[in-house]
Amino acid sequence: MSTTTKRTREALNDALREEMQRDENVLLMGEDIGVFNGAFKVTNGLLKEFGEKRVRDTPISENTIVGMGVGAAMTGLRPVVELMTINFSLLAMDQIVNHAASIRYMFGGQVKVPLVVRMPQGAGHQLGPTHSHSWEALYLHAPGLLVAVPSTPADAKGLLKSAIRDDNPVIFIEHEYLYGQRGEVPDDPDYTVDFGKAAIRREGTDVTVVGISRMAVTAARAAETLASEHGISAEVIDPRTLRPLDLDTILASVRKTNRCLIVEEGWPHGGVGANLAALIQEQAFDWLDAPIGRVTGADVPMPYSKPLEQIAFPHEPQVVEAVRALFGE
Amino acid sequence: MAEPAQPRPLPDPVTAREWLQTMLLIRRFEERAGEMYAKAKVGGFLHLAIGEEAAIVGCARALRDDDYLISTYRSHGHTLARGSDPNAVMAELFGREGGLCRGRGGSMHMFDLEHRFMGGYGIVGGNLPIAAGFGLASDYLGTEDATLCTFGDGAINQGTFGETMNLAALWKLPVVFLVTNNQFGMGTALERHSANTDLQERGQSFGVPGMRCDGMDVLDTHAVCTEALKIAREERQPVLVEAVTYRFRGHSMADPEEYRTKEQVAEWRKRDPIATFADRLQAEGVIKEGDEEQMDADAISVVDASVAFADASPFPSPQSLYDDIYVLGDQLQGWYSVDERGAGVSRGEHLGK
Ligand SMILES: Cc1ncc(C[n+]2csc(CCOP(=O)(O)OP(=O)(O)O)c2C)c(N)n1
Ligand SMILES: [Mg+2]
Numbered sequence: 001m002s003t004t005t006k007r008t009r010e011a012l013n014d015a016l017r018e019e020m021q022r023d024e025n026v027l028l029m030g031e032d033i034g035v036f037n038g039a040f041k042v043t044n045g046l047l048k049e050f051g052e053k054r055v056r057d058t059p060i061s062e063n064t065i066v067g068m069g070v071g072a073a074m075t076g077l078r079p080v081v082e083l084m085t086i087n088f089s090l091l092a093m094d095q096i097v098n099h100a101a102s103i104r105y106m107f108g109g110q111v112k113v114p115l116v117v118r119m120p121q122g123a124g125h126q127l128g129p130t131h132s133h134s135w136e137a138l139y140l141h142a143p144g145l146l147v148a149v150p151s152t153p154a155d156a157k158g159l160l161k162s163a164i165r166d167d168n169p170v171i172f173i174e175h176e177y178l179y180g181q182r183g184e185v186p187d188d189p190d191y192t193v194d195f196g197k198a199a200i201r202r203e204g205t206d207v208t209v210v211g212i213s214r215m216a217v218t219a220a221r222a223a224e225t226l227a228s229e230h231g232i233s234a235e236v237i238d239p240r241t242l243r244p245l246d247l248d249t250i251l252a253s254v255r256k257t258n259r260c261l262i263v264e265e266g267w268p269h270g271g272v273g274a275n276l277a278a279l280i281q282e283q284a285f286d287w288l289d290a291p292i293g294r295v296t297g298a299d300v301p302m303p304y305s306k307p308l309e310q311i312a313f314p315h316e317p318q319v320v321e322a323v324r325a326l327f328g329e
Numbered sequence: 330m331a332e333p334a335q336p337r338p339l340p341d342p343v344t345a346r347e348w349l350q351t352m353l354l355i356r357r358f359e360e361r362a363g364e365m366y367a368k369a370k371v372g373g374f375l376h377l378a379i380g381e382e383a384a385i386v387g388c389a390r391a392l393r394d395d396d397y398l399i400s401t402y403r404s405h406g407h408t409l410a411r412g413s414d415p416n417a418v419m420a421e422l423f424g425r426e427g428g429l430c431r432g433r434g435g436s437m438h439m440f441d442l443e444h445r446f447m448g449g450y451g452i453v454g455g456n457l458p459i460a461a462g463f464g465l466a467s468d469y470l471g472t473e474d475a476t477l478c479t480f481g482d483g484a485i486n487q488g489t490f491g492e493t494m495n496l497a498a499l500w501k502l503p504v505v506f507l508v509t510n511n512q513f514g515m516g517t518a519l520e521r522h523s524a525n526t527d528l529q530e531r532g533q534s535f536g537v538p539g540m541r542c543d544g545m546d547v548l549d550t551h552a553v554c555t556e557a558l559k560i561a562r563e564e565r566q567p568v569l570v571e572a573v574t575y576r577f578r579g580h581s582m583a584d585p586e587e588y589r590t591k592e593q594v595a596e597w598r599k600r601d602p603i604a605t606f607a608d609r610l611q612a613e614g615v616i617k618e619g620d621e622e623q624m625d626a627d628a629i630s631v632v633d634a635s636v637a638f639a640d641a642s643p644f645p646s647p648q649s650l651y652d653d654i655y656v657l658g659d660q661l662q663g664w665y666s667v668d669e670r671g672a673g674v675s676r677g678e679h680l681g682k
Binding site: 064072079098109110144 | 433434447448450461463466467469470493496499653654
């Protein structure tokens, strides 16, 4: 399979373009996605290529643009709504949870809602509490939604294409830090990544480290340090989608390594790790040689000041330290 | 109290009788639903639209078959007017498998795709953006379908109202927004929740022209909605219509009605939309002495049958709990919804597809 080196934002742009070419009922809506080419340039050039009917700049009305996406999806279109960042999705929580997620169920299966809501998250740009949080746990919580958290350019492309083709509402969570990261992306226009299949980023025998969103990258780096400096062989798993969740791959790894650490950028209470730890201990208690560990964002609104912000979300040394703690080191 | 509209001409006799029959059906259905609630056959919240029948039938009959109607949690009447099977509506109230939504939605969440009744929604103001989305799809796909979205006077103060008016006008969507002004949002009177009580005017600064109709008069409501739909459909111009009406019963079944006087209710009841329309039909010879009684008896027997149907319809099976959360494709249900309540992860194998 031939590949090309791309940044995540380019891979996402390719996914949108290819799916718009493939299906004329795919349309994009969002704030500044057209003339401005996107706050993070993911939609760069698409207005020019597809025109105003299919690439729609919207007013700053998050709840309503998501709601219009819901209505349009119920009546034959496949809208992809971009929210400028995930923080603003809280204004659209009503349409996402009370409507998009519930409509098929509460109407007895009479309609489907093939909607994608894309948005980036993540700390590290000194944007303070209203612009820096990670909310995958919030959307994972709601039955009716699918949740994708890609961490590589190839997955970003393949999962977005799958999301657009899927008949369910998908919360597609990108990461601001990852937009500029490069990776190999398959050229095949039919390349997709299935939801519900975790990726084993690095094989290992001593401990399973599950990393969510950007933390899959952080975990993989920590695993190199653990191997070279501490003689610990870590298996790094990136679930890629949280709903559906490929619990089988995670459990198989834990049964092999007997230890597990979960790394996420979001808050600890009610986080992805809290949920995953519960599932793992229910299913693989007898295989665990140590309590399941978690490294999470600090339990604070994200501070602005650089040194404070940097200690408020996980970095490689914290992951290394937390893994070593599982071995009593 | 708003002044009655100038009398409008009657439609042809067959149509006029059908409108009266449908209003009677809604009235009798709502009354019976209330009785069934008192008997605990119906659970949850139950919001009746008694008094609002003209506002419902008037707007529903202005629609073409392919147009979309979307409403609120007070929408038994809307879905009945659209042509839904009364048996299935009653069974939905009873929470039965034979309900419109297989007992998943209940009173507040009716839906009938076949008749393009696109839902009752329990979130005040939540249906407005969705209606604009229907309009967007109609426009995008190049169909002639229009959408009519009803919501309450209370809902007009939600953020989605302003957001949706702006977007619908900006994108020239074929949507009529019908604010059913029944004078109250729960127990809060219009003049206590809105600084500007001229509701039809509230869209103007967004570029959405307003019209008002007498929501106690099926003819006036029909005429104004017909005109608004024509503008929306042909000029691609959303319109806001205010239907001035009154609900005769409490907001829901649990409402001691301390926020209004008996005299006020009695005043409005004098303008009962069914009685006034029936009188007019009789005065103009469309129906004769005894016809209304016969039509009413017909409505009651339809409602009787719906209760019998609902009672006989089984409750949904426990095995169906996870049905229709997702469009499954090739997947098992549990692939998406891990059933974590029991020992061991169930992937829904026991449930099948
Ligand atoms: C977002 C939201 N807030 C509050 C409620 C509770 N609630 C249900 S109906 C209602 C009054 C709405 O009044 P109106 O829009 O005039 O409609 P009506 O009930 O008169 O038909 C309220 C406050 C709700 N369902 N949704
Ligand atoms: Mg009201």
